[in-house]
Amino acid sequence: MNQQTQKVPVPTLERMARYLACLLDLDAKSVETISSADMERYTDVNAAQFRKDLSYFGEFGRPGIGYSVPELTRRISKILKVDREQPVLLVGAGNLGSALAGYPSLSREHFRIAAVFDNNPAKIGHKLWDVDIYDISKIAEVNARSIDARLAIIAVPSAAAQQVADAVVKCGVTAILNFAPVTLRVPREVTVRNVDFVQELAVLSFHLAP
Amino acid sequence: MNQQTQKVPVPTLERMARYLACLLDLDAKSVETISSADMERYTDVNAAQFRKDLSYFGEFGRPGIGYSVPELTRRISKILKVDREQPVLLVGAGNLGSALAGYPSLSREHFRIAAVFDNNPAKIGHKLWDVDIYDISKIAEVNARSIDARLAIIAVPSAAAQQVADAVVKCGVTAILNFAPVTLRVPREVTVRNVDFVQELAVLSFHLAP
Numbered sequence: 001m002n003q004q005t006q007k008v009p010v011p012t013l014e015r016m017a018r019y020l021a022c023l024l025d026l027d028a029k030s031v032e033t034i035s036s037a038d039m040e041r042y043t044d045v046n047a048a049q050f051r052k053d054l055s056y057f058g059e060f061g062r063p064g065i066g067y068s069v070p071e072l073t074r075r076i077s078k079i080l081k082v083d084r085e086q087p088v089l090l091v092g093a094g095n096l097g098s099a100l101a102g103y104p105s106l107s108r109e110h111f112r113i114a115a116v117f118d119n120n121p122a123k124i125g126h127k128l129w130d131v132d133i134y135d136i137s138k139i140a141e142v143n144a145r146s147i148d149a150r151l152a153i154i155a156v157p158s159a160a161a162q163q164v165a166d167a168v169v170k171c172g173v174t175a176i177l178n179f180a181p182v183t184l185r186v187p188r189e190v191t192v193r194n195v196d197f198v199q200e201l202a203v204l205s206f207h208l209a210p
Numbered sequence: 211m212n213q214q215t216q217k218v219p220v221p222t223l224e225r226m227a228r229y230l231a232c233l234l235d236l237d238a239k240s241v242e243t244i245s246s247a248d249m250e251r252y253t254d255v256n257a258a259q260f261r262k263d264l265s266y267f268g269e270f271g272r273p274g275i276g277y278s279v280p281e282l283t284r285r286i287s288k289i290l291k292v293d294r295e296q297p298v299l300l301v302g303a304g305n306l307g308s309a310l311a312g313y314p315s316l317s318r319e320h321f322r323i324a325a326v327f328d329n330n331p332a333k334i335g336h337k338l339w340d341v342d343i344y345d346i347s348k349i350a351e352v353n354a355r356s357i358d359a360r361l362a363i364i365a366v367p368s369a370a371a372q373q374v375a376d377a378v379v380k381c382g383v384t385a386i387l388n389f390a391p392v393t394l395r396v397p398r399e400v401t402v403r404n405v406d407f408v409q410e411l412a413v414l415s416f417h418l419a420p
Contacts, residue, residue, distance in 0.1 A: 109412055193410050204385035
């Protein structure tokens with residue numbers, strides 16, 4: 001991690017990703033300028049927070065005019081490095097993997113599922129959407145061949161997740177999106193984000209009336 | 211929201227949900243006692259943070275002895291209200307809905323997918339896993355009949371998400387887990403958590419070397 005990435009709080013990054021998704025929608029609708037108050041309406045993040053988040057990355061917008069949607073889109077895309085194509089390895093071709101690979105906004109942010117891996121012989125050699133499914137034992141070989149991905153999505157059952165993490169890290173992956181409800185052990189230089197649906201429900205459950 | 215729920219920071223709640231998932235694993239393995247240092251090893255949340263998070267909810271553990279796994283499990287379950295069955299409405303019976311409904315740890319935290327809704331005539335009247343799939347126009351009727359769920363999962367395409375949110379809120383839902391990449395408009399008393407895979411990837415992408 002370089003110095004810049006160390007000092008930006010993770011919640012700021014999460015909101016930056018949210019602003020970008022919103023800006024891409026607005027840009028697609030040919031909206032040219034927005035204010036931070038507009039952004040609050042679109043994202044539910046308050047305007048002062050939006051301005052503070054941007055301030056980590058320099059000067060944006062013009063007083064009295066607001067933010068140019070195409071320019072802000074371009075700059076946040078560059079900050080998040082989604083201005084260039086990022087090949088992604090997807091491990092797990094089950095229901096979740098299928099849902100992920102078919103997510104319509106992936107390509108908009110230049111993520112490309114470059115290869116899918118599974119251990120089910122009935123799936124290996126076939127395609128998930130239009131991407132080849134390979135034997136899970138071939139991760140290193142396939143990635144080295146032409147893909148050279150640094151991002152991987154783990155969508156396998158818990159019992160297999162650590163082994164998959166070890167395999168993708170070994171072949172050069174430095175960022176993992178993990179859907180298995182386990183804490184992965186990875187080297188310090190690898191970033192992991194966990195998505196656990198049941199934990200999300202538990203947080204919601206807390207807010208229910210007794 | 212009562213006073214207690216207002217003062218607990220969301221990141222604390224997220225970590226509480228993570229501690230619970232970990233404790234349930236440990237309890238299943240008949241581990242009886244843990245220290246905050248053990249917890250750090252299992253969850254990657256540092257020990258001081260763990261103790262601070264718990265302090266929002268009272269006194270836990272005993273100096274020199276640690277935390278009783280069954281007791282801590284029981285108390286956090288109660289705090290998060292996952293000590294009782296929570297029926298959940300799932301809207302969207304596609305790949306994502308199938309993955310969610312089949313998530314093995316749902317039942318462990320007493321979440322029960324009570325009814326599934328879709329607008330696809332080929333699915334309506336059939337089952338997703340062992341749960342009936344109803345016409346999406348029947349949400350209010352089905353929920354009122356016997357379920358009375360206050361939690362809903364929205365796993366439909368973006369264009370349909372707001373309409374679904376309106377429908378579930380109208381029938382008494384106060385907490386929504388939303389997988390559609392849109393900002394839902396809901397009344398103030400309704401809690402929404404958004405899971406957006408592409409935003410997760412964008413946060414990871416930020417951390418990649420240039």
